[in-house]
Amino acid sequence: MINITETVLRDAHQSLIATRMKTEDxxxxxxxxxxxxxxxxxxxxxxxxxxxxxxxxxxxxxxxxTIRQHVKNTKLQMLLRGQNxxxxxxxxDDVVVEFVRKSIKNGIDIIRVFDALNDLRNIEAVLKAxxxxxxxxxxxxxxxxxxxxxxxxxxxxxxxxxxxxxDSICIKDMAGILKPYDAFRLVKEIKAMSKLPLQxxxxxxxxxxxxxxxxxxxAGVDVVDCAISPMSLGTSQxxxxxxxxxxxxxxxxxGLSLEKxxxxxxxxxxxxxxxxxxxxMDPKVLGVDANTLxxxxxxxxxxxxxxxxxxxxxxxxxxxxxxxVPRVRGELGYPPLVTPLSQMVGTQAVFNIILxxxxxxxxxxIKAYVKGEYGRPAAPIxxxxxxxxxxxxxxxxxxxxxxxPPQLILLKSEMKEFLEQEEDVLSYALFPQVAGExxxxxxxKKYSIDSGLVDMAQKTYPV
Numbered sequence: 001m002i003n004i005t006e007t008v009l010r011d012a013h014q015s016l017i018a019t020r021m022k023t024e025d026x027x028x029x030x031x032x033x034x035x036x037x038x039x040x041x042x043x044x045x046x047x048x049x050x051x052x053x054x055x056x057x058x059x060x061x062x063x064x065x066t067i068r069q070h071v072k073n074t075k076l077q078m079l080l081r082g083q084n085x086x087x088x089x090x091x092x093d094d095v096v097v098e099f100v101r102k103s104i105k106n107g108i109d110i111i112r113v114f115d116a117l118n119d120l121r122n123i124e125a126v127l128k129a130x131x132x133x134x135x136x137x138x139x140x141x142x143x144x145x146x147x148x149x150x151x152x153x154x155x156x157x158x159x160x161x162x163x164x165x166x167d168s169i170c171i172k173d174m175a176g177i178l179k180p181y182d183a184f185r186l187v188k189e190i191k192a193m194s195k196l197p198l199q200x201x202x203x204x205x206x207x208x209x210x211x212x213x214x215x216x217x218x219a220g221v222d223v224v225d226c227a228i229s230p231m232s233l234g235t236s237q238x239x240x241x242x243x244x245x246x247x248x249x250x251x252x253x254x255g256l257s258l259e260k261x262x263x264x265x266x267x268x269x270x271x272x273x274x275x276x277x278x279x280x281m282d283p284k285v286l287g288v289d290a291n292t293l294x295x296x297x298x299x300x301x302x303x304x305x306x307x308x309x310x311x312x313x314x315x316x317x318x319x320x321x322x323x324x325v326p327r328v329r330g331e332l333g334y335p336p337l338v339t340p341l342s343q344m345v346g347t348q349a350v351f352n353i354i355l356x357x358x359x360x361x362x363x364x365x366i367k368a369y370v371k372g373e374y375g376r377p378a379a380p381i382x383x384x385x386x387x388x389x390x391x392x393x394x395x396x397x398x399x400x401x402x403x404x405p406p407q408l409i410l411l412k413s414e415m416k417e418f419l420e421q422e423e424d425v426l427s428y429a430l431f432p433q434v435a436g437e438x439x440x441x442x443x444x445k446k447y448s449i450d451s452g453l454v455d456m457a458q459k460t461y462p463v
Contacts, residue, residue, distance in 0.1 A: 002252045003039035003223040004244070005077060005199065007237050008268060009067070010042040012227035015203065015235040017280040019051035021271075023063045029267040030070035036260045038074050039223050040110055043067050044103070045078030049086040053431055053438045061106055061423040068107030075109040075136075081339065082115040082122040083401050087430040088340050090373070090400050092407040093125045095429050100129035102423050114140035114172055116341045119375030120160055121399040127164055138199065140170035143178055144296065146334035148379045151189055158194050168197040168222075173212075174338045175298040176205035176235075180215040187219035199223040203235055205298065207288035210238045217252050228261065230268040234286035235298075241265065295322050296329075301342040305350065314354045324349040331385045332369070333377030344369060359388050372396030418443070 013021040033041060044064050052060040068076060083090040085099050100111065111130045115122040118141060130137040139161045141154060154171075161169055171178070171186065178186075183200070190198055200221050202209045213224050225237050232239035244256045275281040289302070297305070305322070309315045325337075328349045335341040344365045352358040368374065370386055372395045386395075396403070407429065412419070415428040418439035427435040 002217055002221075002247060002254050004240060004254055004256065005040045005042055005223055005225045006033065006036075006038045006228065006240060007042045007225050008228045008231045008264075010044060010046055010048055010079070011201075011225070012231040012236045014047050014051075015237075016231060016285050017275050019047045020055060020275075020280050022056055023058055023066055025271055027066065027070060029264060030067060032260070032263050032267070034071045034074050036074075036264065037256055040075040040077040041067075041071060042077045042079070042112075042225070043071075044076070044108060045080055045086060045112075047086075049427075050431060050434065053427065054434045057438060057441050059438070059442070060427070061102070061421070064103075064106045064108065076107055077110040077112060077138075078103060078108050079140075080111055080113045080126055082113055082126055084116075084122075084340070085430060090122070090404060091429060092404040093401055094406045094408045095411070095426070096125045096401075097129040098408060099426050099429075100126055100135070101133050102426060104130070104133040104135040106423070108135065110136040110138055112138045112140050112170055112172075114142055114170075114338075115375060116142060116338050117335055117375045117377055118142050118157060120157070120164065122375050122401070124164070124399070125401065127166060131165060131167075136167045137165070138168045138170050139164070139166040140172040140201070142336040142338050143171050143173040144175070144334070144336035145177065146330070146379070148334050149336075151186055153378070154186060155189055155193060158190050162194055162196060166196065168199060169194065170199040170201055172338075173200070173202040174336070175296050176203035176209055176292055177296055178202055178212050179208055179293075180211040183212045184215040184219045187216045187221045191220040197222045199225070201225040202237065203298070204233045204238055205235050205289055206292040207290065208293075210243065213238055213243060214246070217247070228264050228268055230265055230272040234288075236285075291322065295325055296337055297322065297325055297346075298337055298342055301337060301346050304343060305346050308347065308350050309354075312350075312354055317353050320353045321349050324353055328352065331382040332366075333379040333381045335369075335377055340365070341369075341374075359385065362389050370395070373400050375400060415439070 009026055013019060049060040052058040052063060080086065083096060085091055085096060103111065111126065113123045113126045123139060127137045127139065141157050158169060187198065198221050200216050202212055226240035226243055227237040229239040229241050241258060241261050244254050244258060244261065247253050306318065309318055309321065325345060328345050329335060332345065335345065337345060344363065347363050348366050351361045355361055367389055370381055370389045371393060408425065411429050412425045415425065418424060
């Protein structure tokens with residue numbers, strides 16, 4: 001039997017409409033989704049936290065509590081970027097531990113945690129805190145290909161993950177580059193050496209994802225990530241219903257009802273049409289881009305490169321930049337192209353091409369990466385490039401978070417005027433400016449409602 005995690009409430013809309021799905025669009029279908037029998041619903045984490053605060057004027061913690069209120073039977077799952085949490089830098093251990101505790105307290109059952117470099121030191125604090133809070137700790141391996149990223153490399157990671165005490169493992173193919181027969185070999189090897197449940201996550205970007213799932217299922221994978229059909233394909237996940245239908249009457253049958261799944265699809269079909277009308281969904285994100293298999297550039301990174309080149313009026317340099325990406329990646333130790341490394345490598349490639357001189361300008365994030373502040377890359381960084389970027393500066397060898405002092409008390413002091421719930425400190429920790437603006441909006445809205453009620457009461461019951 002194969003289990004399915006449904007991603008429509010998190011990664012599907014993050015991939016297709018830049019994480020703009022509102023909580024009010026989710027609520028009417030939650031109880032029906034709860035009756036389908038999914039392994040889990042991915043509902044939180046990734047970019048949803050930032051998008052709630054920055055674009056939707058929503059409290060991400062309230063979204064989680066609302067979903068939990070309507071979903072009584074199905075496990076809720078989130079994605080966490082290790083020591084980065086949901087932000088774009090490393091946070092202190094006390095912030096990490098408190099964030100994990102509050103996530104589980106507010107309704108999360110499964111925390112899928114990964115590190116962009118597969119540096120397991122960067123997930124230690126999350127894993128330990130998850131276990132202590134009685135959550136399920138799923139450690140994800142960021143999948144990529146390079147001369148370094150062989151099956152042996154991944155099997156060694158699995159050994160270390162198992163030794164750390166993970167509850168399950170996920171192969172996280174963020175760019176959609178895991179090909180079917182490679183998936184078969186990798187899953188087969190992992191299942192031969194590990195008893196932990198194994199899950200597979202991919203994107204349809206390159207067009208091979210459904211075939212990849214079939215071969216992974218034949219090799220013994222336990223769970224796969226899918227998106228309900230209206231919000232699937234392209235840069236999202238493979239569609240749920242076709243896979244369920246394909247596996248019927250086989251040893252791999254999911255046991256899910258197509259009738260119940262169709263009810264879920266019927267809810268999201270008109271929403272998809274509305275997203276098109278509102279300009280939130282570009283038809284381009286639903287296509288297949290085989291260049292992904294050549295350059296390993298995820299869909300979101302591709303859009304970002306185009307945006308950067310348009311801003312510089314250099315879109316004619318797109319093919320040169322695309323070819324520069326793998327070159328930069330190799331020189332920097334073959335980091336997997338996943339947040340935040342995908343943005344960093346892409347920006348460096350753009351600078352190298354439009355300035356006409358490689359590494360003439362280097363973003364501060366790349367300098368920090370080369371100095372070891374993000375962790376240890378899988379392969380050594382090219383010595384000549386390292387010298388050009390940081391000269392003779394020392395490279396950090398220890399776990400980066402060991403150098404970050406406790407932050408929680410100071411953060412609480414900084415934002416105490418806005419404090420309405422304990423979780424607000426964590427929102428502020430991750431996104432100080434964005435959360436600050438949201439807190440002002442929330443206070444103004446509350447004041448407006450309170451004033452309206454007082455005004456109504458005075459008109460009804462004159463004093």
